[in-house]
Amino acid sequence: MQVSEIISWLINLLFYKPEVFCPIFYPGLVTILALLIFIIWLERKIAAKVQLRYGPLYVTRKAGGILQLLADLLRYMFQEPIIPKTVDKIAFIAGPVLLFATAYVPAALLPATAEFTGLRSELSLLAVLALLTLAPIFDIIIGWGSNNKFSLIGSMREGYIVMSYEIPMFLSTLAIAMVYGSLNIVEIVEMQSRCWGILLNPIAAATFLLVALISTARFPFEIAEAETEIVMGPYTEYSGILYGLLMGASYVKFYVLSMLFALLFLGGWHPSITWLEKIHPAAPGLVVFIKALIIMVFGIFLRAVYPRFRVDQAIRVGWHLLFMLSMLSIAYSLAVIWLVG
Amino acid sequence: MELPKRVVHHIEALLTGAKYLVAKPRMTVMYPEEAQILPEGYRGMPKFNREKCRSCSLCARICPANAIKMYTVEVEGEKKKKYPGINYNRCIFCGFCVDICPAGALEFTDIHDYASYSLEDLVFKPDRFAEGPPPRPFKPKLVKPMLDEEVGLKYVPG
Numbered sequence: 001m002q003v004s005e006i007i008s009w010l011i012n013l014l015f016y017k018p019e020v021f022c023p024i025f026y027p028g029l030v031t032i033l034a035l036l037i038f039i040i041w042l043e044r045k046i047a048a049k050v051q052l053r054y055g056p057l058y059v060t061r062k063a064g065g066i067l068q069l070l071a072d073l074l075r076y077m078f079q080e081p082i083i084p085k086t087v088d089k090i091a092f093i094a095g096p097v098l099l100f101a102t103a104y105v106p107a108a109l110l111p112a113t114a115e116f117t118g119l120r121s122e123l124s125l126l127a128v129l130a131l132l133t134l135a136p137i138f139d140i141i142i143g144w145g146s147n148n149k150f151s152l153i154g155s156m157r158e159g160y161i162v163m164s165y166e167i168p169m170f171l172s173t174l175a176i177a178m179v180y181g182s183l184n185i186v187e188i189v190e191m192q193s194r195c196w197g198i199l200l201n202p203i204a205a206a207t208f209l210l211v212a213l214i215s216t217a218r219f220p221f222e223i224a225e226a227e228t229e230i231v232m233g234p235y236t237e238y239s240g241i242l243y244g245l246l247m248g249a250s251y252v253k254f255y256v257l258s259m260l261f262a263l264l265f266l267g268g269w270h271p272s273i274t275w276l277e278k279i280h281p282a283a284p285g286l287v288v289f290i291k292a293l294i295i296m297v298f299g300i301f302l303r304a305v306y307p308r309f310r311v312d313q314a315i316r317v318g319w320h321l322l323f324m325l326s327m328l329s330i331a332y333s334l335a336v337i338w339l340v341g
Numbered sequence: 342m343e344l345p346k347r348v349v350h351h352i353e354a355l356l357t358g359a360k361y362l363v364a365k366p367r368m369t370v371m372y373p374e375e376a377q378i379l380p381e382g383y384r385g386m387p388k389f390n391r392e393k394c395r396s397c398s399l400c401a402r403i404c405p406a407n408a409i410k411m412y413t414v415e416v417e418g419e420k421k422k423k424y425p426g427i428n429y430n431r432c433i434f435c436g437f438c439v440d441i442c443p444a445g446a447l448e449f450t451d452i453h454d455y456a457s458y459s460l461e462d463l464v465f466k467p468d469r470f471a472e473g474p475p476p477r478p479f480k481p482k483l484v485k486p487m488l489d490e491e492v493g494l495k496y497v498p499g
C-alpha cells in the first residue's frame with residue numbers, strides 16, 4: 001500500500017501541481033528542450049530550402065533529418081569542453097550555465113492556463129520582464145572572462161545593443177498593460193477574450209516583436225555573434241556542452257518572448273478549447289504554444305532572407321525607431337483608454 | 342518619405358524568401374550517392390608509372406607543396422634507383438608534376454575523394470604511388486551539370 005501511495009503522491013505532485021508542473025514540463029524545461037531540437041532543425045531546413053539546398057538530412061533520413069539536433073546535442077555532451085589557461089575560470093564555466101538558466105527562468109513563471117499557473121501574482125508580468133533583463137549580463141561576463149579580443153568585441157556589441165532595446169521592450173509591454181490596467185498576465189489574457197491586444201495597440205505589438213528579434217540575435221540583428229566578422233563573438237572560446245548551452249540560450253529567450261507575445265497580444269489561450277481540459281488541466285495552454293510557435297517560425301525564417309546589420313545600424317534602429325515607436329505606443333494606449341474608457 | 346519605401350523593401354525581401362521557400366527546386370548533388378561526371382583532363386590525384394620514369398627528380402623539385410619526395414628503391418638485377426613517392430596530405434592538385442615530367446611517367450586519375458583513417462596512410466611510397474589511389478568502394482549514380490535559366494545549375498542523370 002505504501003509504495004502505491006507514494007507513487008500516486010508523486011504523480012499528483014509532478015503532473016497536477018502547477019507550481020511543479022509549469023517549471024518542469026509546460027511551459028518549462030521539457031517543452032523547451034523538445035522545442036530546441038525542433039526549432040533549430042527547422043531553422044536550418046528553412047534556410048537551406050531558400051538557398052536551394054537540403055539542410056540536415058542524414059540523421060533519420062526518412063524524417064528529413066529531424067533528429068540531427070539530438071545527434072549534435074550528444075556530440076556536445078561527450079566532446080571535451082576545452083578551458084583555456086588564460087581565461088577567468090569561474091566566469092568562464094559559470095557564465096554559460098547561468099546564461100541558460102536566466103534565459104529559462106522567466107518561462108517557469110508564464111501561466112499555462114488561467115487556473116494552471118506556476119506563479120500567482122498581481123505583478124507576474126513585471127517579474128517576467130525583470131528576469132528577462134538578467135541574461136545579457138552573463139553574455140558580457142563571459143565575453144570579459146574569455147580573455148579574447150573577439151569575445152570582448154562581441155560582448156561589447158551585445159552591451160550596446162542591450163542598451164538600445166531594453167527601454168523600448170519595457171515601454172511597449174507597459175503600454176499594453178496600461179490598456180488592460182493590470183500587470184497580471186492571467187488577467188491580461190482573460191481580458192483579451194473579446195479583443196486581442198494586437199488590435200488594441202498594434203504599435204506596441206510591432207515594437208515588441210522587433211525587440212524580441214533584436215534581443216535574441218535573430219537576423220538581421222545577429223551582431224554580437226557575427227560569425228563572419230568576429231568568429232563567434234562572446235562564445236569564441238567555448239566548446240563542448242558549455243557551447244551547447246550558449247547556443248541554446250538565445251533560442252530559449254526567443255521562446256519566452258514569443259510566449260509572452262502570444263499571451264499579451266494574440267489572446268493567449270483564447271479561443272479556449274475546453275474539452276482539452278479533460279486530458280490535463282494545462283492542455284488548453286497548447287493554444288498559446290501554437291501561437292508562439294508561429295511567431296518563432298517567422299523569426300527563424302528571417303535568417304534565410306536578411307544579411308546582418310552593422311552594430312551602429314542596429315543601435316539606430318533601437319533608438320531612432322523602436323524608442324520612438326514605444327513612446328508612440330504609450331500615447332496610443334492613453335488615447336485608447338481616453339476614448340473607450 | 343524614406344520610411345514607407347523601406348518598409349516596402351522589407352516586405353519585398355520577405356516575399357522573395359517565401360517564394361523560394363515553396364517553389365524552386367534544389368541544386369544539390371547528393372554526393373556520395375550521386376557524383377558528377379568529371380570532364381576530360383580533370384586534375385585528380387596523380388598516379389605514377391615506374392616503367393617510364395627516368396629518376397630525374399624534376400617532379401619533386403617543381404612540387405610547390407613539397408608533396409613529392411624521391412625514395413631510393415632496390416630493383417632486382419639493377420642498381421639502386423630513385424623514384425618519386427607522394428604525400429596526398431600535401432598535394433594541392435596543381436598538376437605541375439604531371440606537366441614537367443619529361444617521360445610522361447605521371448598522370449592524373451579521376452579519383453579526388455580517397456579518404457583514410459590515418460595521416461600516414463596517405464603517404465604513398467613509389468610502389469603504392471604506381472598503383473594510384475584506390476577507387477571508390479561503391480558505384481555512385483553519375484550526374485552531369487547543365488545550365489538552367491531558372492535555377493542556374495541543374496544536374497541531370499548522365
Ligand code: SF4
Pocket residue numbers: 387403404405406407408409427431432433434435436437438439
Ligand atoms: S599535383 Fe602539384 S602539389 Fe600535387 S604532387 Fe604534383 S606538383 Fe605536387
Ligand code: SF4
Pocket residue numbers: 393394395396397398399400401424425441442443444445446447
Ligand atoms: S616521375 Fe617524371 S619527373 Fe618525376 S622523377 Fe620520374 S621522370 Fe622525373
